[in-house]
Amino acid sequence: MNNAPQPLYFDCDTGIDDSMALAYLLASPEISLVGIGTVSGNVDSTQAARNTLALLELAGRPEIPVAVGEHDPLAGTFPGGVPHIHGVNGIGDIEVADAQAAPEAESGPEMIVRLARAHEGRLRLLTTGPLTNIAAALKLDPELPSLVQDITIMGGAGLVSGNITPVAEANIYNDPEAANAVLNAPWDITLVPLDVTLSHTLEESHRTQLLESERPMARALGEMLDVYL
Known part of the structure; x- marks a missing residue:
């Protein structure tokens, strides 16, 4: 039996929720985070990479490569982020020092x-x-x-209302042409829609635990969650 950690590529638009996902992935002994690509969504792909690199350094994992991905959706142009949800910088407007590491020369798609x-x-x-x-x-x-094991996508809304229109979820809505291409490709897909994510509640008591942590990354999450809560 192969007990080696599972290699995983993480594609994100690093806002507050992505920051939490990143911390969770870094803490898991089951996976090896072999690369991260950023895309425009909560913020533009360049700012998302800046956030990601800063958080990786804060977590003591600056060796994980980060590639800047696509700025605009397949059709049209990036309309801008959502500062009223994630703050202007995407991470709750908390101050985190820029990382010493720079993004990779390759693009996000090339890294994949x-x-x-x-x-x-x-x-x-x-x-x-x-x-x-x-x-x-x-x-x-x-x-x-045919080259990857599978893909897990946070996106869509099944039996619940959308979060950008009454029926549309933001990740799908922000690039429906890309979603169409990906969901119709012949691979093993797990879709995690708002039906799932809205059923998981984070309380102020959880934020307090993060703020009281000895780990800089956890404290940063607690600070940026103030905008969410």
């Missing part, structure tokens, strides 16, 4: 294809933002679905 080839059959993809990078990677390498 490279990692899929390097970890053929084992790489798992996880997305918490619009699916632009994944769709672009499919264009770069149409064999991608």
Whole structure:
């Protein structure tokens, strides 16, 4: 039996929720975070990379590579972030020092294809933002679905109301053409819609626990969650 950690690529638009997901992934002994790509959503892809690199350094994991992904959706242009939800900088407007590490020279889609080839059959993809990078990677390498183990997507709304229109969820709405391409590709997909995410509640008591943590990353999460709560 292979007990090696599962290689995982994380695609995100690093706002507050993505920051929490990143902390969770870093704390898991079951996975090896082999790469992170950023996409425009909560903030633009460049700011998302800046946030991600800063948080990785805060967590003591600056070696994890981060690639800047697509700025605009497949059709149209990026309309701007959601500062009323995530703050102007995407992480609740808390002050975090810029990382010493810089983004990779390759793009987010290029990173996906490279990692899929390097970890053929084992790489798992996880997305918490619009699916632009994944769709672009499919264009770069149409064999991608056969190279990865599976993809898990935070997106959509089934039997609950949307969070951007009465029926639409933001990650799908912000690049529906990309979502169409990704959801119709022949791979193993797990879709985690608002039906799931809205059933998990974070209380002020949980934020207090984070603020009282000895770990800088946890305290930063507690601070940025003030905007959410």
